[in-house]
Amino acid sequence: MKKLFLKTLVFLIPFIFIFRVQAQDYIQGIDVSKWQGNINFTQVKNSGIEIVYMRSSVGNSYVDPFFRQNYTNAKANDLKVGFYHFVMARNEQQAVSEARFFASVISGLEVDCALAMDFETLSDLSKAEVNEIAQTFLETIKNLTGKEVIIYSDAYNANNVFDANLASNYSLWIAEYDVQSPNSTNWNEWIGWQYTDVGKIDGIAGNVDRDYFTNAVLLEDNSSIPEVKPSENDSENNKIIYVRVVTGDTIFMENDE
Numbered sequence: 001m002k003k004l005f006l007k008t009l010v011f012l013i014p015f016i017f018i019f020r021v022q023a024q025d026y027i028q029g030i031d032v033s034k035w036q037g038n039i040n041f042t043q044v045k046n047s048g049i050e051i052v053y054m055r056s057s058v059g060n061s062y063v064d065p066f067f068r069q070n071y072t073n074a075k076a077n078d079l080k081v082g083f084y085h086f087v088m089a090r091n092e093q094q095a096v097s098e099a100r101f102f103a104s105v106i107s108g109l110e111v112d113c114a115l116a117m118d119f120e121t122l123s124d125l126s127k128a129e130v131n132e133i134a135q136t137f138l139e140t141i142k143n144l145t146g147k148e149v150i151i152y153s154d155a156y157n158a159n160n161v162f163d164a165n166l167a168s169n170y171s172l173w174i175a176e177y178d179v180q181s182p183n184s185t186n187w188n189e190w191i192g193w194q195y196t197d198v199g200k201i202d203g204i205a206g207n208v209d210r211d212y213f214t215n216a217v218l219l220e221d222n223s224s225i226p227e228v229k230p231s232e233n234d235s236e237n238n239k240i241i242y243v244r245v246v247t248g249d250t251i252f253m254e255n256d257e
Helices: 004-024 041-046 066-075 092-106 127-145 153-160 165-169
Strands: 027-032 051-058 079-087 115-118 149-156 170-176 192-199 208-213
Touching: 027 079, 027 192, 041 066, 051 066, 051 092, 051 208, 066 079, 079 092, 092 127, 127 165, 149 153, 149 165, 149 192, 153 170
Parallel strands: 027 051, 051 079, 079 115, 115 149, 149 170, 170 192
Antiparallel strands: 027 208, 192 208
């Protein structure tokens, strides 16, 4: 029994060691929006989180009401910061408008991680339309900001909707839960993995998305985003809207994901 135990232990040790080395290669992160409410970023930092992606905006008129607060407090606690925009565009013209809006919202802010496109409301679009809109948005935001841009996507859309051309030019931040490792047929590797949407962490009440990131998500140039104004062709209704909801208030934002 002792010899068998020792042989078994020797056999297992290399595999345990390999797993630990791989885990240490990941950077612990979270992604947040207004749904997390007021966040204690000191506690978040002390919990081992290093990267915080935060939603800045949706469509071409909505700014997340906690965006500036999250940015200021995350930076104050020396956390690495990334921004993501939720795309609502239905054609390439709208994609350009949204890219300009995204850039205008984050203008003047210092960003540590690649900018992320969150494009997941796809049901009424063809695959070709999705890829045209995504390509236009990504190219425009990269040209406007001078920063690298990545694609956030669930595993299904990464495998079945976003095409190989996008995969060859933009890195993937994939969302896939309850798996040992995420998988995508178009991308050989991922730059970020959102592995749960029901994470728990000190400093945040309720659930929060938890992520693993690789060093490749970090920008070499983390200087401020250049000044960008929204498109002059946008209608008067597409002004930047900052909203803070307090106890007793009720607010409804159409398509606010």
